[in-house]
Amino acid sequence: MKIVEKSLSFYKEFERKSGPHKETTHYCPGCGHGNVHKMIAECMDDLGIRDRTVFVSPVGCSVFGYYYFDCGNIQAAHGRAPAVATGIKRANPDSIVISYQGDGDLAAIGTAETIHTANRGENITVFFVNNAIYGMTGGQMAPTTMIGQKTTTTPRGRMETVHGNPIRMAEIIATLPAASYVERVAIGNSKHIMKARKAIRKALENQVANKGYSFVEILSTCPTGWKMDGPDSRDWLIEEMTKVFPLGVLKDDADEREGDWYRPVKGFEPAKRDTYLGADIPDEVIEKVGLKQDLMCKFAGFGGQGILTLGLFWAQVGMRNGLHTSWIPSYGPEMRGGTANCSVNISEKRIGSPLVEKPNALVVMNQPSLELFEPDVIDGGTIIIDTSIVEGRPDTARLNAVLIPATEIADEVGTPKVANVVLLGALAAASGAFTIEQVEKTLRATIKKKNLIDMNMTALKRGWDHVKNGG
Amino acid sequence: MTETVQKDAPFIEITGELCKGCKLCIDVCPKSVIAISEKLNGSSYHPAYYTGADCTGCALCFYACPEPAAIRVVKP
Numbered sequence: 064m065k066i067v068e069k070s071l072s073f074y075k076e077f078e079r080k081s082g083p084h085k086e087t088t089h090y091c092p093g094c095g096h097g098n099v100h101k102m103i104a105e106c107m108d109d110l111g112i113r114d115r116t117v118f119v120s121p122v123g124c125s126v127f128g129y130y131y132f133d134c135g136n137i138q139a140a141h142g143r144a145p146a147v148a149t150g151i152k153r154a155n156p157d158s159i160v161i162s163y164q165g166d167g168d169l170a171a172i173g174t175a176e177t178i179h180t181a182n183r184g185e186n187i188t189v190f191f192v193n194n195a196i197y198g199m200t201g202g203q204m205a206p207t208t209m210i211g212q213k214t215t216t217t218p219r220g221r222m223e224t225v226h227g228n229p230i231r232m233a234e235i236i237a238t239l240p241a242a243s244y245v246e247r248v249a250i251g252n253s254k255h256i257m258k259a260r261k262a263i264r265k266a267l268e269n270q271v272a273n274k275g276y277s278f279v280e281i282l283s284t285c286p287t288g289w290k291m292d293g294p295d296s297r298d299w300l301i302e303e304m305t306k307v308f309p310l311g312v313l314k315d316d317a318d319e320r321e322g323d324w325y326r327p328v329k330g331f332e333p334a335k336r337d338t339y340l341g342a343d344i345p346d347e348v349i350e351k352v353g354l355k356q357d358l359m360c361k362f363a364g365f366g367g368q369g370i371l372t373l374g375l376f377w378a379q380v381g382m383r384n385g386l387h388t389s390w391i392p393s394y395g396p397e398m399r400g401g402t403a404n405c406s407v408n409i410s411e412k413r414i415g416s417p418l419v420e421k422p423n424a425l426v427v428m429n430q431p432s433l434e435l436f437e438p439d440v441i442d443g444g445t446i447i448i449d450t451s452i453v454e455g456r457p458d459t460a461r462l463n464a465v466l467i468p469a470t471e472i473a474d475e476v477g478t479p480k481v482a483n484v485v486l487l488g489a490l491a492a493a494s495g496a497f498t499i500e501q502v503e504k505t506l507r508a509t510i511k512k513k514n515l516i517d518m519n520m521t522a523l524k525r526g527w528d529h530v531k532n533g534g
Numbered sequence: 535m536t537e538t539v540q541k542d543a544p545f546i547e548i549t550g551e552l553c554k555g556c557k558l559c560i561d562v563c564p565k566s567v568i569a570i571s572e573k574l575n576g577s578s579y580h581p582a583y584y585t586g587a588d589c590t591g592c593a594l595c596f597y598a599c600p601e602p603a604a605i606r607v608v609k610p
Contacts, residue, residue: 067593067607083576086552086603092579093556097600104602131602253562253594260597286556293556 070104072113072133079130089127093293095283096125098250099192099259103161104132106264110271116159117151119144121173123165124199125192142173145180148187156326159270160187167197170206170232177232181276184241186324188266189278191232194285195304202288206230209307214288229307233280237313243275243324245314249282251301255310265317274317275324282308351385354411354496359419363404363436364428364449366394369483373426374405376487380497380505381409389417402431409496424494426486428469430455437462445493447486465493465530472525481522488526499527544591544609546584552604553581559595559605568595 069086076085090096107113117135120128121144129136135158139147148162162180169177169191180187196214197203203216207229211220221229237245244266248259259281266277282304284296291299337343360377364370371392381388387410394403406419423444427433433448433455440446445463448456451470467489473482484506491502506523510516548559548568553575559582560568567585575581591609599605 065591065607065609067596067609069603069606073602084551086549087554087577087601090600092554092600093558094600097602098597101597101600101602253598256594256597293558294561297558297561 070101070108072104072107072116073100073131074133077130079127088131090124091285091287093284093286093296094124094198095194095250095281095285096192098256099163099190099263099281099283100125100128100131102256102260102263103163103190103267105260106267107132107134109264110267112159112267112271115157116161117148117155119148119151119160119162121162121164121168122199123168123197125163125165126199128163142168142171143176144168144173145185145187145189146176148189149180149183149185152185152187153326153328154331156186156328159267161267162187162189164189164191165198166191166193166195166205166207166232167200170230178235178239181236181242181278182239184243184276184324186270186273186275186326187277188270189276190263190266191278191280192283193232193280193304193308194283194288195229196285196288198285198288202285207232207308209303231308233278233308233313236278241276242278242314243317243320244269244277244312245280246278246312247280247282247308247310249300249305249310250284251282251297251305255301258310269317272317273322273325274320277317280308282310347383349383349385351411352497352501354386354409356423357412358407358409358424358494358496359422360407360409360424360426360490361404361419361422361436361439362407362426362428363402363432364452366403368403368428369480370403370426370428371405373483373487374407376484376506376509377490378407378409379509380487380491380502381407383505383508384497384501386411387414389414391417402429404432404436424490426490427453428482428486429453433457445490447489447493449482449486451482463493465489467526467529469526472529473522476522476525477518481519484519484522485526485529488523488528489530490526491523492527492530499524502527542610543587543589544607545589546591546595547606547608548582548584549604549606550575550581550583551577552601553579554601554604555579555581556600557582558598558600562594562598564592564594565590 118132120138122141144162148160152160195207204214208221233247246262248262249255262279266279269277286296362374378388378390389408392405408414426447428449446457447465449469450466451468457464469485470482472485565588593607596605
């Protein structure tokens, strides 16, 4: 005896429903979502994957997917279902992840997530229910709305010149090399439905066999939004929608991808959480350095000279000696050759604004910066100039000038690239706020390329000595 | 709701209280053995019902029906 009835992958009762009949869905009469739900649930039964399936509900009419499917459930922000599905699948490669989305969710707000998830070839299954309208919000135009179709936001019908054309997502996805299987099916009549069942099954089987990203677009109906009854809406689907959205397999590379898309990951061990975050290193006991005055520093030069890094080193020196610091850069879009400057505050007190408009220390590595920022330095402030590059000289009656051929010194040390570290040494010495050991310790901890530490230490010492010993 | 028919013949059971009267099952039934009731159900829909004979158990109505539990197809 053969019985065709409600799938076991559905909950026995749907808690969402008020009233006595908790076995009905919240969908309108004749809505296609119910059909698609039934086909997915049936397939989950048949493949025996219910216990490891995670169903990602979208925003839209099908937002309540988690009230129906008796499997793992999560509901994503509007359009983000494929991104959420990516995370679930990567963290739990043995789970079967379904991203179930409507046309507003998938083809409008979630276009980016949809395309990039497909482009990465995530081993998930996307069911795209396209009914050419925003149903839940009251029948507005969707990206897939047909030309001429009347909706609440296109009361005279969608016009190509004003609203663009209905977007064919399956065709777009099929152009992406990483997508394994892309098919468009429909639920207009029984023939359609039997084909849709097969496509849904194939898309899930692909995932079970780690064959990568499967995308099934299902042309569906919205009798309420379309203002039709059930049978008329199915007829309209067949007569109108399939003209714009042709049915069929758009891509099927799944058989060439056996097992390729399984991404094993090491299990997350809660006890190791601090290690993952790098938070298991005990806090260093920092001896707080006292300051005679707040250090309000400006660093300026060409992009690529290491000006911003110099500012970061300096801020680190303050931070690693128990002081409040701020660093804020200002630069153009050029990675090299533009002008760049940054402002660093180091203080015993909390810092209000990170900007430095009146610096008491200025480090300049090009001529325009000297001209631009020298007038801002307060009387009696320090100005440090890389004389290898900068030709001008500051007003020594007003300012304490440190002239240092930093780039030449750096070149002697090994590379002109460490000129900024020579200047760091000079600034540290001129400020009188830190010992060279304190600066060395910071630099050692901050430099990422450990094989360059020695060169940087030499550069730092040369800058420091230039100020302390006059060379 | 459940119609008793001769033994060994396929049949469907439509739970009228779960039917929303969308008529899709009627549209697809190759034997035209489903009809719409004159009476309203508890949710104010005119539910579909099996007329009681000639069902082949093809289950097309089951798949055309958007409701998970409204139709049950038995093929002995």
